Amino acid sequence: xxxxxxxxxxxxxxxxxxxxxxxxxxxxxxxxxxxxxxxxxxxxxxxxxxxxxxxxxxxxxxxxxxxx
Amino acid sequence: xxxxxxxxxxxxxxxxxxxxxxxxxxxxxxxxxxxxxxxxxxxxxxxxxxxxxxxxxxxxxxxxxxxxxxxxxxxxxxxxxxxxxxxxxxxxxxxxxxxxxxxxxxxxxxxxxxxxxxxxxxxxxxxxxxxxxxxxxxxxxxxxxxxxxxxxxxxxxxxxxxxxxxxxxxxxxxxxxxxxxxxxxxxxxxxxxxxxxxxxxxxxxxxxxxxxxxxxxxxxxxxxxxxxxxxxxxxxxxxxxxxxxxxxxxxxxxxxxxxxxxxxxxxxxxxxxxxxxxxxxxxxxxxxxxxxxxxxxxxxxxxxxxxxxxxxxxxxxxxxxxxxxxxxxxxxxxxxxxxxxxxxxxxxxxxxxxxxxxxxxxxxxxxxxxxxxxxxxxxxxxxxxxxxxxxxxxxxxxxxxxxxxxxxxxxxxxxxxxxxxxxxxxxxxxxxxxxxxxxxxxxxxxxxxxxxxxxxxxxxxxxxxxxxxxxxxxxxxxxxx
Numbered sequence: 001x002x003x004x005x006x007x008x009x010x011x012x013x014x015x016x017x018x019x020x021x022x023x024x025x026x027x028x029x030x031x032x033x034x035x036x037x038x039x040x041x042x043x044x045x046x047x048x049x050x051x052x053x054x055x056x057x058x059x060x061x062x063x064x065x066x067x068x
Numbered sequence: 069x070x071x072x073x074x075x076x077x078x079x080x081x082x083x084x085x086x087x088x089x090x091x092x093x094x095x096x097x098x099x100x101x102x103x104x105x106x107x108x109x110x111x112x113x114x115x116x117x118x119x120x121x122x123x124x125x126x127x128x129x130x131x132x133x134x135x136x137x138x139x140x141x142x143x144x145x146x147x148x149x150x151x152x153x154x155x156x157x158x159x160x161x162x163x164x165x166x167x168x169x170x171x172x173x174x175x176x177x178x179x180x181x182x183x184x185x186x187x188x189x190x191x192x193x194x195x196x197x198x199x200x201x202x203x204x205x206x207x208x209x210x211x212x213x214x215x216x217x218x219x220x221x222x223x224x225x226x227x228x229x230x231x232x233x234x235x236x237x238x239x240x241x242x243x244x245x246x247x248x249x250x251x252x253x254x255x256x257x258x259x260x261x262x263x264x265x266x267x268x269x270x271x272x273x274x275x276x277x278x279x280x281x282x283x284x285x286x287x288x289x290x291x292x293x294x295x296x297x298x299x300x301x302x303x304x305x306x307x308x309x310x311x312x313x314x315x316x317x318x319x320x321x322x323x324x325x326x327x328x329x330x331x332x333x334x335x336x337x338x339x340x341x342x343x344x345x346x347x348x349x350x351x352x353x354x355x356x357x358x359x360x361x362x363x364x365x366x367x368x369x370x371x372x373x374x375x376x377x378x379x380x381x382x383x384x385x386x387x388x389x390x391x392x393x394x395x396x397x398x399x400x401x402x403x404x405x406x407x408x409x410x411x412x413x414x415x416x417x418x419x420x421x422x423x424x425x426x427x428x429x430x431x432x433x434x435x436x437x438x439x440x441x442x443x444x445x446x447x448x449x450x451x452x453x454x455x456x457x458x459x460x461x462x463x464x465x466x467x468x469x470x471x472x473x474x475x476x477x478x479x480x481x482x483x484x485x486x487x488x489x490x491x492x493x494x495x496x497x498x499x500x501x502x503x504x505x506x507x508x509x510x511x512x513x514x515x516x517x518x519x520x521x522x523x524x525x526x527x528x529x530x531x532x533x534x535x536x537x538x539x540x541x542x543x544x545x546x547x548x549x
Contacts, residue, residue, distance in 0.1 A: 005300040006293040013289035013299035017147055020307070024151050031158055038162075040332035047332065052339040053154045059346055060150055067139055067288035 017064045021057045028053045073387025080391045081229060084248065084398075088233020088241040098429035101238035102170055102410045104327040108240070112247045113324045113333065114340030119246035119399030120320055121149075121341075122253065122348055129206070131376075132369030134356030138278075138285030140297055141356070142349035146288075148306040149345050152315035157338035159546075160316040163480055165331045167543045171407075172319050172476075173415040179479040179536075179544045180490030182419050187494055188475075189415035191468050192319055193440075196408040200401050200444030205451035207397045213374035214390055219449055226398065227445045234402040235437045242402045243324050249395030250344070256392030257351035259385050260376065264358040267380060277361045285357065298510065305512025309519040313469035317476055320400075320407040351392070401444070409436035467505065470518030471497025478526050483545050487536065489529030497522040 028050040040047045095101050108116075133141040169175045173192065177185025208222030217225075233241045268274040278285050289299035315321065315338075328334035352373075358380065359372035366375050377389045413433045471494050478485040501518040505511065536544075 005298070006291075008292045008300065010287065010289050010291055010299060013303065016303060017288075020147075020151065024154060028154065028158060035162070036158065036335070037332060039330045041330070047336070049157060049332075049335055049339050052336070052343075053158065056150055056154065056339070056342050056346065059343075060146060063146055063346075064288055067286060 011068065014064050014068050018061055021060050021064075025054050025057045070383035070387070072384040073390065076384070076387035076391060080252070080395070084245045085229065085232055087245055087248065088237040090237075091233075091241040091244060092236035092238075094240055095236075095238050095430070098413075098433055100240070101430050101433050102323070102327075102406070102414075104238065104240035104243060104324075106327055107329055108243055108324060108327045108333070108337075109329060110333040110336040110340055112243055113328055113337035114344065115250040116243040116246035116324050116399070116403070117321055117337065117341035118344045118348065119250040119253070119396065120324075120403040121345070122250075122352060122396045122400070129370055130352040131356035131359070131373035132371070134353040135360050135364075135369040135372040136356075137290065137297060138282060138287065138357070139349070139353060140284075140288060140290045140302075142353045143288065143297070143302050143306065144311075145345055145348045145353075148302070148311045149315065150342050151307060152312040153338055153342040153345065155312055156315045156322070157335045157342070160476070160480065161322070161325050161334045161338055162331055163544075163546065164322065164326060165328075165334050170323075170326065171410055171415055172317055172322060173411055175544070176475060176479070176490070177415070177419070178540075180475065180485070181487040184475070184487070184490045184494055185415055186419045187491075188472065189411040189419075191498070193408050193411050193416065196320065196404045196411075197440060197443045197447065200404045200408075200440065201447035202451055203397045203400045203404070204444055204448035207394055208448065209370070210374050210377075210390070210393050210397075213371065214378055223445050223448045226394075226401070227441055230398050230401045230405070231438065231441050234405055234441075235434050238433075239324060239327050239406055242399075242406050243327070245402065246399040249399045252388070252395050253351055253392040254344075254347070256389040257347075257354075260358075260381065260389055261350050261354055263382075263385070264354065264362075264376070264380055268358065268361050274358075274361055278357060282360065285360070295510075298512070301510050301512030301516075304516040305510075305514070309473055309515040310469050310512070313473035313476075313515075313519075317469075317472050319411055320403045323403075323407045323410065351396075401441075405437050405440045405444070408440045409433050412436045412440070467501045467514075468494075468498045470501060470515050470520075471522040473519055474522030474526050478523065479545070481546055482527070482530075483535055483538075483541050484530035485526050485535075486530050486533040488533040489526050492529055493522050493526040496525065 033048055036049050037043055037047050094105065099105060130141055164175055167175055167178060173185045173189035176188050204223050204226055207226045208219045211217040211222035212219055233245060265271050265274050268277065275286065284290060289302065290297050292298045292300055325334040325337055328337060355376040356372045359376050364372060364375045366372060377386055381389055413429055413436050474493060475490055497518055500521055501514055504514045504517060
């Protein structure tokens with residue numbers, strides 16, 4: 001059923017992964033800041049979890065570029 | 069065993085038992101027992117999530133997988149975890165939190181109906197008992213390799229220690245001991261990486277030896293025709309289906325987020341766990357590669373990690389790493405028995421037995437914890453006959469992860485998903501997955517096909533069956549929030 005996929009080069013996997021992570025980072029900012037820090041003890045900038053996600057994704061991009 | 073190692077082991081066991089007993093004084097009702105009285109902070113929960121997850125995925129099995137397949141094994145920690153953890157943190161945890169549920173099956177019961185709650189809780193509980201058995205066996209295997217204990221002795225000793233603090237202290241004891249265990253795990257992991265690379269002649273020599281003898285072992289993805297981890301299967305099956313289904317649907321993982329003191333703490337805990345998760349391959353994948361580079365004399369891949377602990381680390385440090393492995397596996401067992409006890413007590417017994425007494429939930433929950441632990445202990449000795457630990461867990465998971473993810477995704481984002489449609493999707497989706505599995509299709513593709521099937525069935529059935537009322541959907545679906 002999936003035999004046709006066997007011909008696809010491995011390099012595509014890393015490229016698709018990079019694109020996927022960039023899209024996820026963009027999607028995070030579709031969520032309003034007010035919703036992300038709704039009942040946080042303070043409204044400090046570091047509590048905006050969307051930026052935590054961006055930092056995480058940056059690390060992932062480095063990994064998938066390195067281990068090609 | 070070296071006296072220094074032995075003293076470290078004894079100090080660890082005494083510490084977690086004392087912590088567990090001290091926290092038992094906080095437990096007054098089932099909310100304290102199952103949700104830690106909604107008092108946990110983000111970093112404790114985050115560490116506890118990692119402790120639970122690392123063991124659930126198989127500390128020993130992942131090292132064995134890396135020995136066999138290389139760094140591609142780490143995809144279970146990277147592409148096969150991080151996107152889904154972000155989804156859980158920013159989308160699903162706030163939804164569960166607002167709906168005020170104790171468990172994921174309870175959310176499914178509210179969103180669909182009680183049969184869906186019952187079936188999902190039963191499937192998750194059966195799997196959990198199996199996973200507890202796998203973790204107990206993995207600990208026993210480590211104890212046998214390192215201390216020459218018979219398998220059954222390792223199972224009984226581990227079960228007794230975990231049972232003592234889990235049954236008395238509930239989720240709070242589980243979360244705090246997990247956090248302590250994860251710190252030990254990371255300390256042990258850092259030590260093993262440093263000494264391992266040094267023994268291999270430095271990072272360059274390590275990489276050169278590894279690549280020279282195993283050319284694909286430092287590639288994140290394996291070829292599309294690879295029998296176990298073809299890259300399209302990893303992306304479609306693991307990243308799109310299995311991983312999100314686990315991170316947004318696993319009761320063992322998410323229960324501690326429902327015990328957070330605020331919604332922000334709950335969401336931040338998952339994001340913090342994702343940072344730690346990025347580093348987890350250092351703990352569970354690197355030892356497998358190290359065993360390969362050092363030409364370990366082992367019978368099968370799952371022996372890679374115990375071999376490294378026994379042969380690479382000096383006395384004292386080997387005791388620390390030994391504790392790290394035991395701690396990782398214990399944190400999986402304690403979380404498994406606590407979350408399964410919750411599902412059996414509230415989601416199975418609560419649905420089947422009408423007019424239950426809420427006052428009795430704490431007592432029943434503690435008994436259930438004991439029964440589930442004993443069930444895992446009874447099952448554990450037979451795991452060794454069933455093949456590679458890690459592959460086995462993933463194979464069984466893929467049977468119901470597709471339908472479960474479809475129920476959660478459409479349930480959260482569309483009012484089109486209906487109670488009857490949910491039940492039909494769950495039952496036929498699992499059956500469809502079993503049929504595909506019987507056709508010898510790779511389990512990653514099985515997960516993806518089943519997920520697509522479940523989405524179509526669930527959405528399509530919404531045209532013919534009665535949806536929930538707008539008021540009922542208010543806190544359960546995003547467009548109504």
